[in-house]
Amino acid sequence: MDISVQELKEKLARQDDFVLIDVREPYEHEEFNVGGNLIPMGNFPMVIPTLVSHKDDEVVVYCRSGRRSASVQHQLKEAGFNNVRNLEGGMLQWMDAFGMSK
Secondary structure, three states: OEEOHHHHHHHHHHOOOOEEEEOOOHHHHHHOOOOOEEOOHHHHHHHHHHHHHHOOOEEEEEOOOOHHHHHHHHHHHHOOOOEEEEEOOHHHHHHHHHOOOO
């Protein structure tokens, strides 16, 4: 199950309760992010156990284009997470739609 940039922007504006994770590298996160917790994709195998309390929460993952976050989405689903959504098109799609605004 994926999420569009428009849908994510609306969730952020409403301050919905969900877990937002940026799986890019630190330099990418510093350049621009929409407020997600930074957990680079390469760290995920070690970090998944620390996220276990969110197994039943909505988790949205994003990266630059949606490819890395799709991989992380799969890893989380394999670990038993029930509601993991990948941001379609990632930050590239976000910037196309909204520029650098959150």
